[in-house]
Amino acid sequence: MLKKITIFILFIFIFLTIIYSFFYASFNLGVEYLKPISDNFRPYTIKNFTLRRVFGLNQPGDAKSDYYSTKQFTKLKVEVYRSSHGDMFETSLELIKNGIDGVINKSEGISIKQMELENVPGKVSDDFIDNLSNKIPKYSNNSAVMKIYLLSTYEPHPTLTGLTAGAYGFVIFKNSIEESSESISIKNGLEKNTILHEVGHLLGAKHIEKDGCVMDKIVDVPGKERINLIPTTYCFYDLQAIKDANI
Numbered sequence: 715m716l717k718k719i720t721i722f723i724l725f726i727f728i729f730l731t732i733i734y735s736f737f738y739a740s741f742n743l744g745v746e747y748l749k750p751i752s753d754n755f756r757p758y759t760i761k762n763f764t765l766r767r768v769f770g771l772n773q774p775g776d777a778k779s780d781y782y783s784t785k786q787f788t789k790l791k792v793e794v795y796r797s798s799h800g801d802m803f804e805t806s807l808e809l810i811k812n813g814i815d816g817v818i819n820k821s822e823g824i825s826i827k828q829m830e831l832e833n834v835p836g837k838v839s840d841d842f843i844d845n846l847s848n849k850i851p852k853y854s855n856n857s858a859v860m861k862i863y864l865l866s867t868y869e870p871h872p873t874l875t876g877l878t879a880g881a882y883g884f885v886i887f888k889n890s891i892e893e894s895s896e897s898i899s900i901k902n903g904l905e906k907n908t909i910l911h912e913v914g915h916l917l918g919a920k921h922i923e924k925d926g927c928v929m930d931k932i933v934d935v936p937g938k939e940r941i942n943l944i945p946t947t948y949c950f951y952d953l954q955a956i957k958d959a960n961i
C-alpha cells in the first residue's frame with residue numbers, strides 16, 4: 715500500500731514538474747510555437763503576484779496591475795537609485811509624488827526612498843541593466859515597489875534618455891539628459907517625459923504613432939531638432955493606450 719502511495723506521489727510530482735516547465739518555457743524562452751500559449755495565459759498569470767514570481771515573469775507590463783489600480787496594493791514605494799552620474803530633478807520627484815500625471819492610482823499615496831548605487835560605469839551595457847532588472851523587488855504592507863535607476867549613458871545608443879528594466883523599474887540616463895541641452899527647463903522636461911514614457915510601458919502601453927504624445931516612439935531617441943517639442947503630460951491617446959492595457 716505504502717509503495718502504491720509513494721508511486722502515486724512521485725507520479726503527481728513529475729506531472730506538476732512537466733506542467734510547470736511547459737508554462738515556464740512558454741512565458742520566458744520566446745519560442746515561436748509556444749507564443750500562443752504565452753499570449754493566452756500571460757494576461758491571467760500576471761494578475762496574481764505569487765504566480766508571476768513562481769513563473770519568473772519580468773517583462774515591462776507584467777506588473778501593470780500593481781501600479782495601475784489599488785485592488786491589491788494600496789501604496790506605492792518608489793525606490794530611486796542615485797549614482798555618481800546625477801540626482802533626480804526636483805520637478806521629477808514632484809511628478810512621481812503626485813501620481814505620475816494621474817496614471818498611478820494609490821489610495822494611501824506614493825512615497826519615494828532615495829538610495830545609492832555604487833560603481834556605475836560611464837557607459838552601461840544591456841548586461842549591466844539586465845543584472846539590475848533581475849532583482850525583483852520585495853513588496854511589504856500592501857506596498858508595491860517601483861525602481862528607478864539613475865545611470866550614465868546607454869552604450870548601444872548614447873542619445874537614449876530612458877529604458878525599461880524588467881517589469882518593476884526603469885533607467886534614466888542622466889548623462890544623456892545632461893548633454894541634450896544647455897537649458898535647465900529642457901533638461902527638466904526631458905527627464906519628466908522620460909519618466910512618463912517608461913511608466914507608460916510599465917503600465918503595459920506600447921508605442922503609438924501620434925506627434926506630441928508621450929508614448930510616440932520618437933521620444934526614445936529625441937534628437938536635437940525635436941528637443942523643443944517634448945511633451946510633459948500624457949495626451950488623450952497615451953491615456954487611452956494605458957487604459958486599454960489595463961482593462
Ligand SMILES: [Zn+2]
Nearest residue numbers: 911921931934
Ligand atoms: Zn518606448
